[in-house]
Amino acid sequence: MEARWAYLEFDPMKRTLYFIVPMVLVLSSCLKDDLNPATLTSNPLDPDYTGPALIELVSDTTRIVYSGGQPVDTVVEQTVHVRTELLAPGTAWTLYITKMNTGQVFDYGSGLPPPSDHSYHHTTAGTSYCFDYQLKVQFSLTKAWRYCTVADP
Numbered sequence: 461m462e463a464r465w466a467y468l469e470f471d472p473m474k475r476t477l478y479f480i481v482p483m484v485l486v487l488s489s490c491l492k493d494d495l496n497p498a499t500l501t502s503n504p505l506d507p508d509y510t511g512p513a514l515i516e517l518v519s520d521t522t523r524i525v526y527s528g529g530q531p532v533d534t535v536v537e538q539t540v541h542v543r544t545e546l547l548a549p550g551t552a553w554t555l556y557i558t559k560m561n562t563g564q565v566f567d568y569g570s571g572l573p574p575p576s577d578h579s580y581h582h583t584t585a586g587t588s589y590c591f592d593y594q595l596k597v598q599f600s601l602t603k604a605w606r607y608c609t610v611a612d613p
Contacts, residue, residue, distance in 0.1 A: 504546045504547060504602065505547070505595070505597050505600065505602050506602070506603070507601070507602065507603050508603070509602065509603050511546070512543070512546065513543070513605055514542065514543055514546055514547075514595065514602060514603070514605070515540050515541070515542055515543070515555075515593040515594075515595070515605045516540060516541045516543060516605075517538060517539075517540055517607040518539040518540060518541050519538070519539045520536070520537065520538045520539070520607065520609040521536075521537050521609075522534060522535070522536050522537075522583065522609070522611045522612040523535045523536075523537060533581055533582055534581075534582065534583045534584075534585070534611060535579045535580065535581050535583065536579060536580040536583050536589045536609050536611050537579040537609075538579075538591055538607055538609060540593055540607070542555060542595065547597075551597060552597070552598075553595045553596065553597050554567050554568065554595070554596045555567065555568045555593065555594075555595060556592075556593070556594045556595070556596055556601065557578050557591055557592070557593055558591065558592040558593075558594075558604075559578065559580065559589075559590075559591060560589075560590035560591065560592055560606065560608075561580065561589055561590065564578075566578045567596070578591070580611075583611040584611060585611050585612065585613035586610065586611065586613070587610065587611050588608045588609070588610050588611075589608065589609055589610075589611060590606055590607065590608040590609075591606070591607055591608075592604040592605070592606045593605045593606075593607070
C-alpha cells in the first residue's frame with residue numbers, strides 16, 4: 461500500500477515546471493508595447509492611410525453629345541486607375557464610386573473596368589462635379605479619394 465502512495469507524489473521538478481510555465485506566460489504578456497492606433501497609417505486598406513494614392517485620376521473630360529447635328533447633352537466623365545500593386549496579391553475588391561453632387565453610388569467588381577455610365581449628364585458649364593472613389597475589401601471601406609472636374613463650356 462505504501463508503494464502506491466509514493467507513486468502518486470509529485471516530483472519536485474514537475475512542481476517547479478507547473479509554477480514556472482504559467483509565470484512565464486503571464487509575464488511575457490505584460491511586456492508587450494502599447495499599440496497606438498494613430499501610428500497605423502501605412503496600410504492602404506486602412507481609412508487613415510497616408511501613403512500614395514490607392515486610386516488615381518487618369519483623365520477627366522467634358523464631352524458634348526450631338527444628335528442630328530444639335531447638342532443634346534453635356535457630360536462630365538472621369539477615368540481612374542486602382543493601384544493594385546499596393547494591395548496584397550490576390551486581394552479581392554469592389555470599386556465604389558459616389559457622385560458627390562447627387563449621392564448616387566455605383567460599385568464594380570475588380571475584374572471589370574468602371575464603365576462611363578457613372579458620368580454626370582446635363583451638366584452646367586463652370587460647375588464642379590465631384591466623384592469619391594473607395595475600395596471595399598471584404599466588409600471594410602478604404603479611405604475615399606475625391607476628384608472634381610469643372611464642366612467646360
